Amino acid sequence: xxxxxxxxxxxxxxxxxxxxxxxxxxxxxxxxxxxxxxxxxxxxxxxxxxxxxxxxxxxxxxxxxxxxxxxxxxxxxxxxxxxxxxxxxxxxxxxxxxxxxxxxxxxxxxxxxxxxxxxxxxxxxxxxxxx
Amino acid sequence: xxxxxxxxxxxxxxxxxxxxxxxxxxxxxxxxxxxxxxxxxxxxxxxxxxxxxxxxxxxxxxxxxxxxxxxxxxxxxxxxxxxxxxxxxxxxxxxxxxxxxxxxxxxxxxxxxxxxxxxxxxxxxxxxxxxxxxxxxxxxxxxxxxxxxxxxxxxxxxxxxxxxxxxxxxxxxxxxxxxxxxxxxxxxxxxxxxxxxxxxxxxxxxxxxxxxxxxxxxxxxxxxxxxxxxxxxxxxxxxxxxxxxxxxxxxxxxxxxxxxxxxxxxxxxxxxxxxxxxxxxxxxxxxxxxxxxxxxxxxxxxxxxxxxxxxxxxxxxxxxxxxxxxxxxxxxxxxxxxxxxxxxxxxxxxxxxxxxxxxxxxxxxxxxxxxxxxxxxxxxxxxxxxxxxxxxxxxxxxxxxxxxxxxxxxxxxxxxxxxxxxxxxxxxxxxxxxxxxxxxxxxxxxxxxxxxxxxxxxxxxxxxxxxxxxxxxxxxxxxxxxxxxxxxxxxxxxxxxxxxxxxxxxxxxxxxxxxxxxxxxxxxxxxxxxxxxxxxxxxxxxxxxxxxxxxxxxxxxxxxxxxxxxxxxxxxxxxxxxxxxxxxxxxxxxxxxxxxxxxxxxxxxxxxxxx
Numbered sequence: 001x002x003x004x005x006x007x008x009x010x011x012x013x014x015x016x017x018x019x020x021x022x023x024x025x026x027x028x029x030x031x032x033x034x035x036x037x038x039x040x041x042x043x044x045x046x047x048x049x050x051x052x053x054x055x056x057x058x059x060x061x062x063x064x065x066x067x068x069x070x071x072x073x074x075x076x077x078x079x080x081x082x083x084x085x086x087x088x089x090x091x092x093x094x095x096x097x098x099x100x101x102x103x104x105x106x107x108x109x110x111x112x113x114x115x116x117x118x119x120x121x122x123x124x125x126x127x128x129x130x131x
Numbered sequence: 132x133x134x135x136x137x138x139x140x141x142x143x144x145x146x147x148x149x150x151x152x153x154x155x156x157x158x159x160x161x162x163x164x165x166x167x168x169x170x171x172x173x174x175x176x177x178x179x180x181x182x183x184x185x186x187x188x189x190x191x192x193x194x195x196x197x198x199x200x201x202x203x204x205x206x207x208x209x210x211x212x213x214x215x216x217x218x219x220x221x222x223x224x225x226x227x228x229x230x231x232x233x234x235x236x237x238x239x240x241x242x243x244x245x246x247x248x249x250x251x252x253x254x255x256x257x258x259x260x261x262x263x264x265x266x267x268x269x270x271x272x273x274x275x276x277x278x279x280x281x282x283x284x285x286x287x288x289x290x291x292x293x294x295x296x297x298x299x300x301x302x303x304x305x306x307x308x309x310x311x312x313x314x315x316x317x318x319x320x321x322x323x324x325x326x327x328x329x330x331x332x333x334x335x336x337x338x339x340x341x342x343x344x345x346x347x348x349x350x351x352x353x354x355x356x357x358x359x360x361x362x363x364x365x366x367x368x369x370x371x372x373x374x375x376x377x378x379x380x381x382x383x384x385x386x387x388x389x390x391x392x393x394x395x396x397x398x399x400x401x402x403x404x405x406x407x408x409x410x411x412x413x414x415x416x417x418x419x420x421x422x423x424x425x426x427x428x429x430x431x432x433x434x435x436x437x438x439x440x441x442x443x444x445x446x447x448x449x450x451x452x453x454x455x456x457x458x459x460x461x462x463x464x465x466x467x468x469x470x471x472x473x474x475x476x477x478x479x480x481x482x483x484x485x486x487x488x489x490x491x492x493x494x495x496x497x498x499x500x501x502x503x504x505x506x507x508x509x510x511x512x513x514x515x516x517x518x519x520x521x522x523x524x525x526x527x528x529x530x531x532x533x534x535x536x537x538x539x540x541x542x543x544x545x546x547x548x549x550x551x552x553x554x555x556x557x558x559x560x561x562x563x564x565x566x567x568x569x570x571x572x573x574x575x576x577x578x579x580x581x582x583x584x585x586x587x588x589x590x591x592x593x594x595x596x597x598x599x600x601x602x603x604x605x606x607x608x609x610x611x612x613x614x615x616x617x618x619x620x621x622x623x624x625x626x627x628x629x630x631x632x633x634x635x636x637x638x639x640x641x642x643x644x645x646x647x648x649x650x651x652x653x654x655x656x657x658x659x660x661x662x663x664x665x666x667x668x669x670x671x672x673x674x675x676x677x678x679x680x681x682x683x684x685x686x687x688x689x690x691x692x693x694x695x696x697x698x699x700x701x702x703x704x705x706x707x708x709x710x711x712x713x714x715x716x717x718x719x720x721x722x723x724x725x726x727x728x729x730x731x732x733x734x735x736x737x738x739x740x741x742x
Binding site for chain 1: 283
């Protein structure tokens, strides 16, 4: 798997993981797609999202965050602001990925029921670009 | 105050009207307003059970409730409504903005706020575009291949091209689908005269028929001198006949009604005989061991026989009523209609009975009693045919006589207008639901010759689209309306007939009969009603002048008398007083009774008053 625009959150250092995640979500003006877990769907989502992340619209870059073990960031995930979607409305086990807007709020949630492909992940990024 | 009262009354009327319409289940696709020649208009209140009256020379403004038609089309042809094109339009708009969207890829040299606005706008439109792509399986697969092949921003150009191709294909498919799923609205009009003849009429904007011959029913009518002369001559001959023969002159009328009565008796007898054949009695013996296999068939015959017997009982009652006087048959339209309906019912019952009997004979093939029964059953079938022929003949005669005598339209002649098949001709245009004209104006004067009592029939329907000329379109009727035309308001009529004169003031002349028959001519003023059919078609009171030529001095040369007359019942009853122009103080009373037998009139009873 060749990833160019993906930050893989470390699983062995919770503090580092937390810091990286918070920097990406709250400090950088980028459009994020956060992928959760190590399932095949998650891997497919990371691959597709990484490729979609090469687009820059109106100067705003895209990045992918891969949290392979979501439990270590459960508090951070729970405290994310709801946007057009609310992470609290969906069981975390069923969430494959979600997108975060410039305003740090959750805009789109990709679930286990969705078809994971380039089109779906592109749509997640585009949703993150909306206000 | 008066104006407020009028408005209040109108409002109350409208509410009552709405309640009535709602109660009677009347939908109103067509709103009709009658516009008189004076310009005054009258909204026509339409109900299922009445025939609104319109003036014979007026115009009808017909408005079509297009929203209702569209709603109805949605309900009826729901599964075939055109597919929604909104999505295609939205995607087309995004495709049109491709250059602008593609220009936003890369760095943004504006303020952060402006760049965020651009990001929001572009993201929203691209999301809609990807949604369009994602919902179409083949398209989604091709889009994913583009992602694997191209990097940003080139891949978006290819996605645009892919979407454009799909929009073009879907638009063409939509156009075809809309073409195939068209629903048309049609409105047709017909004129039906009192003989029941039906002809289509031109409704402007809605068909390509030509206007009928322009005809305006004259408000004040008169007979031409030739018509007047010939009718007076005929009346003179009748008067001479009546003066010579008295009541015997009415024998033709009496005998005709007797013939009819006897025909009814013949039919009753025929049916009575028909229902007592030995075969039927044999079939009814359920305890017999001959018929275990045809039990159901026998039961069916018994039910049908009982129905006919019930109807026969009613027909017997009718004949018993005729015992009080054969003229009842022709003087009571209700009785005639009742009789014809009964006879029609009886006749309708014979066919299924015959079929069941045939069927039963078939079942008897293997029975040992077949030969014994078959002859009786064949007799029964032959008798049934005879009865049917008699019934047909009786219906025709009675209906014809009723029509000639009264102008009544009996079920056989008249049918039920609300059930008649009013077929649209090819001249009646088909309108797409968005193209239906909002209204039209039908000038009744352009519908050709017509008389009081003639009807205008309107029918509108929805039709689906057919692609082949061999295929009949599905047609769903939305509404049909009947309007009956009369001369509304003041108008005059002139008629020629017989009157029976009784002198009241001359001492010097002695009449041969109590009443002297004389030809006469009435010129009367009438007022047609806009609200009462029974008034227009029956009471129809007239007031005016009577010109008679009785021979009161018995010198075989008729003299001229002028008087005032009141007529009613379509001029069949006349009563008046006149002055004999012989000289002196010669006043007379007169009356006229036109029996429905047509041309002959017979004396009645009247009280004369000396002056």
